[in-house]
Amino acid sequence: MLNKKMKIVIAGGGTAGWIAAAALSNQMGELLDITLVESQEIGTIGVGEATIPPMRTFHRLLGINEQEFMRATNATFKLGIQFENWKQVGEKYFHSFGITGKQTLITDFIHFWLRGRKLGIAREFGDYCLEYKAALKDLFSVNDQAKLNYAFHLDAGRYASFLRVRSEARGVKRVEGKIAEVRQHPDSGDIAALKMESGQEIPGDLFLDCTGMRGLLIEQTLQTGFEGWEQWLPCDSAIAIQTESTAPAVPYTRSIAHHAGWRWKIPLQHRVGNGLVFSSRYMSDDEAINMLLTSVEGKVLIDPRVIKFKTGKRKKTWNKNCIAVGLSSGFLEPLESTSIHMIMTAITRLLQLFPHGEIRQPIVDEFNIQAESEITRIRDFIILHYKATERDDSPFWRYCKDMDVPENLMHRINLFKDYGRAYQVEGELFRLDSWTQVMLGQGVIPTSYHPIVDLMSEHELQNFLNGVAAGVDRNMATLLTHHEFINKYCSSTLNS
Numbered sequence: 288m289l290n291k292k293m294k295i296v297i298a299g300g301g302t303a304g305w306i307a308a309a310a311l312s313n314q315m316g317e318l319l320d321i322t323l324v325e326s327q328e329i330g331t332i333g334v335g336e337a338t339i340p341p342m343r344t345f346h347r348l349l350g351i352n353e354q355e356f357m358r359a360t361n362a363t364f365k366l367g368i369q370f371e372n373w374k375q376v377g378e379k380y381f382h383s384f385g386i387t388g389k390q391t392l393i394t395d396f397i398h399f400w401l402r403g404r405k406l407g408i409a410r411e412f413g414d415y416c417l418e419y420k421a422a423l424k425d426l427f428s429v430n431d432q433a434k435l436n437y438a439f440h441l442d443a444g445r446y447a448s449f450l451r452v453r454s455e456a457r458g459v460k461r462v463e464g465k466i467a468e469v470r471q472h473p474d475s476g477d478i479a480a481l482k483m484e485s486g487q488e489i490p491g492d493l494f495l496d497c498t499g500m501r502g503l504l505i506e507q508t509l510q511t512g513f514e515g516w517e518q519w520l521p522c523d524s525a526i527a528i529q530t531e532s533t534a535p536a537v538p539y540t541r542s543i544a545h546h547a548g549w550r551w552k553i554p555l556q557h558r559v560g561n562g563l564v565f566s567s568r569y570m571s572d573d574e575a576i577n578m579l580l581t582s583v584e585g586k587v588l589i590d591p592r593v594i595k596f597k598t599g600k601r602k603k604t605w606n607k608n609c610i611a612v613g614l615s616s617g618f619l620e621p622l623e624s625t626s627i628h629m630i631m632t633a634i635t636r637l638l639q640l641f642p643h644g645e646i647r648q649p650i651v652d653e654f655n656i657q658a659e660s661e662i663t664r665i666r667d668f669i670i671l672h673y674k675a676t677e678r679d680d681s682p683f684w685r686y687c688k689d690m691d692v693p694e695n696l697m698h699r700i701n702l703f704k705d706y707g708r709a710y711q712v713e714g715e716l717f718r719l720d721s722w723t724q725v726m727l728g729q730g731v732i733p734t735s736y737h738p739i740v741d742l743m744s745e746h747e748l749q750n751f752l753n754g755v756a757a758g759v760d761r762n763m764a765t766l767l768t769h770h771e772f773i774n775k776y777c778s779s780t781l782n783s
């Protein structure tokens with residue numbers, strides 16, 4: 288037991304700050320004295336609206352009711368991402384959150400599928416995955432039979448407000464205003480207090496830097512250093528706009544590649560989030576704004592905003608008595624919607640490794656080791672989308688196709704190409720299914736399959752494949768249209 292409450296100061300009230308406040312107050316509130324500082328004048332980045340399924344586990348930990356959360360944030364369901372023009376212009380594939388086929392003890396489903404494909408008796412790979420088929424038919428339901436694996440599209444601003452209400456109800460104190468100075472202990476260099484423009488001082492024992500890309504504490508004060516990954520993730524800019532919905536929301540994100548990057552379309556209940564991600568080496572801001580404005584459907588609701596970013600990570604996520612959470616800790620670009628997830632894992636990690644008494648180096652090192660391992664594996668998965676392309680129609684895509692990639696990723700690509708083997712290491716976010724779908728979708732097709740599959744007769748294999756596909760079809764019959772289900776389950780109009 289701690290004798291006195293540890294003082295936690297959260298600098299920043301974007302998605303990162305309020306997730307941190309909500310989780311710490313929910314799990315350890317009685318042991319902590321938590322203050323969050325934010326400046327309405329500075330505001331938040333205002334993007335970050337697509338998520339991945341582990342968010343549901345995090346919400347369960349915090350006792351968040353799904354319907355209440357969805358109504359409050361105008362959320363829709365997400366079953367995966369449709370990638371268009373990534374492998375080749377005019378082609379598309381789907382990275383779903385589901386499991387494709389059935390695993391056996393010895394080998395993965397893909398080996399059965401590869402042989403079936405060779406014999407001409409297999410359907411499309413995605414036809415063996417419920418989430419993929421449901422998404423493309425615009426179907427959804429939360430029910431005990433289908434058990435879809437899903438995430439959400441949400442309104443980032445409303446999500447922060449939703450978490451703020453919960454945090455303040457659990458005793459988190461909020462201070463509005465700008466941080467003018469970060470005070471350090473003269474001897475240790477630890478952060479002692481935040482000094483506000485108003486003159487107020489906010490002292491703390493542990494500081495969470497949630498100030499976004501500026502990294503006011505972790506970088507501007509502690510000069511922790513940044514490791515850039517732009518050689519592998521060359522996009523460094525984005526334009527974001529919101530538009531009115533012109534059709535019912537589909538249960539997936541669209542990621543549409545263009546000659547110098549890609550653009551997203553994220554449908555919410557009340558509007559659509561649109562963005563264009565690009566490399567400033569190959570596209571100007573004006574060209575990007577123009578491309579986005581001419582490609583969106585529906586009335587534009589806000590002026591286009593240009594966001595500049597640097598892909599990479601802070602050299603240490605936890606330095607002295609400061610932990611960087613959210614964009615202050617690094618950014619991988621939004622292709623697989625992993626940033627909010629990494630905020631949640633950072634806070635879960637902090638809860639698990641919470642220092643007893645003084646902050647000592649072993650706990651800091653362990654935190655940093657885990658954070659580093661997490662982000663580098665996610666990084667490699669994202670690089671895969673750029674590297675494994677057949678596109679050579681622009682300098683940007685030729686660069687991506689020819690670039691050297693991290694050794695680990697090259698090993699994964701070669702292993703898949705030669706043997707059809709994908710894997711998930713311990714603690715890794717993306718599962719075998721994700722690696723397999725993206726490899727196949729990007730055109731990395733295995734040249735052989737596991738010989739054990741040949742022990743089945745063609746008839747047995749056909750029965751097996753048909754059985755899996757029939758199971759998917761049976762579950763499809765239990766679903767409603769996404770729109771119908773949202774109306775029944777979590778319509779935000781029920782809120783107003």
Ligand SMILES: Cc1cc2nc3c(=O)[nH]c(=O)nc-3n(C[C@H](O)[C@H](O)[C@H](O)COP(=O)(O)OP(=O)(O)OC[C@H]3O[C@@H](n4cnc5c(N)ncnc54)[C@H](O)[C@@H]3O)c2cc1C
Nearest residue numbers: 299300301302303331332335337466499613614621626627
């Ligand atoms: C183009 C783009 C698209 C993205 N899409 C996705 C996505 O689809 N899915 C996903 O998971 N993530 C996405 N992200 C990432 C996501 O937006 C962020 O991870 C998330 O919003 C968290 O941001 P943050 O809270 O760290 O920073 P911010 O939102 O920038 O918040 C910073 C906070 O610090 C405060 N602050 C800063 N300086 C001071 C000061 N001096 N005094 C007082 N307060 C201060 C600000 O007021 C603000 O409250 C995307 C990011 C970008 C750039």
